[in-house]
Amino acid sequence: MQKIKVLEIIARLNIGGSASHAILLTEGLDRNRFDILLICGSVGQDEGDMFYYAIEKNVNPYFVPELKRKLSFFNDIIAFKKIYNIIKTEHPDIIHTHTAKAGALGRMAGILYNLFSLTHKRVKLIHTFHGHVFSGYFSKFKVKLFILIERFLALFTCRIITVSESVKRDLVSLRICNEGKIKIIPLGFELEKFLNIPVRDDIILNIGIVGRLTPIKNHRLFLEAVAKAIGDNPRMKLRFKIIGDGQLRKELEEYSIKLNILSFIEFLGWQNDLAGVYSDLDIVTLTSINEGTPVSLIEAMASARAIVATDAGGVKDLLGNEIDVYAKPDADFKVLERGIIVKPQDSNSFAIALTFMLQHSDLRKDMCVRGREFIRTGFSKNRLIKDIENLYDELLEMQ
Secondary structure, three states, rough: OOOOOEEEEOOOOOOHHHHHHHHHHHHHHOOOEEEEEEOOOOOOOOOOEEEHHHOOOOOOOOEEEOOOOOOOOHHHHHHHHHHEEEEEEEOOOOOEOOHHHHHHHHHHHHHHHHHOOHOOOOEEEEEEOOOOOOOOOOOHHHHHHHHHHHHHHHHHHOEEEOOOOHHHHHHHOOOOOOOEEEEEEOEEOOOOHHHHHOOOOOEEEEEEOOOOOOOHHOOHHHHHHHHHHHHHHOEEEEEEEEEEEOOHHHHHHHHHHHOHHHEEEEEEEEEEEEEEHOOOOOOOOOOOOOOOHHHHHHHHHOOOEEEEEEEOOOOHHHOOOOOOOOOOOOOOOOEHHHHHEEEOOOOOHHHHHHHHHOOOOOOHHHHHHHHHHHHHHEEHHHHHHHHHHHHHHHHOOOO
């Protein structure tokens, strides 16, 4: 039987859920049925690189150096030509794109390929939205332009995948496409190393945040909340860890000095041993302005760690429904089944929510148990692979 040929295209293999997703698909799809090629571009200077993970999985991506996150007329034209030439050479059955830049160039190349399909089969186009790309990243003019581009591309896309219900709602509200074209397929991971981490019971409470040091992640809010939490809990032995790197590192280090909290904080940079990172934490935080389905929270929940996070993107989809049994202080946060969620960009409420979590050890433990089980059943690699294979089969059966 002839194998189904799939091109997975992603802008770059930077540390995060989209790169992990693309690598796991390339490695995990049934090789008896699928012939898969991963195409990727260049990682930015201030970004962590997951190419090591591709090598671990025996995935050898086709590298297009001109394919980069930043807009560049010259580089984008060259990247488009190279992707189009790969498509003409490989004659794929499916092109599956990830991230905005790769989604635009890859699908446009696929559309052009299909226009000249008199002598070859038409390729099926799929795109995955890994996050809420229309908020917090670009100017209003660029956002309007990108929405128009996505509406156009959606006309030629057989199926659009979102990683959460909240991302789907965004796309429908922006009229990117009709609801029937969207399929929700949550992220999937190799969870075993996190699921085996024991629950901590330490007199020193370690609180961490994991992610790129960029404006969208809003680490300044984290530092402001840290300053207040230290002041509100003078008898607690608190330590704070910032895992990740990026363009704002020096600025954030200087801000922690200004807030007089540097002695309480460790800037650890990128770490390959994430299981070791979560083993040393009691509470994992997220302060983002915008998110899709944050990988750091999935990993933390699988590791049975408590969560305090801003209400950004798909965070609430992870943390569940509100619990009303706890009397809360006067602050803008909610106690949910698997974590605490806080109004975005409100450092005062975030600090109060953090103190609330610190002072309720039984609540922390209950949330850790519920969070681990939720992730165990819903975010496994095997479930992801099965969902994607079923979608590919479904599309190829369509005429």
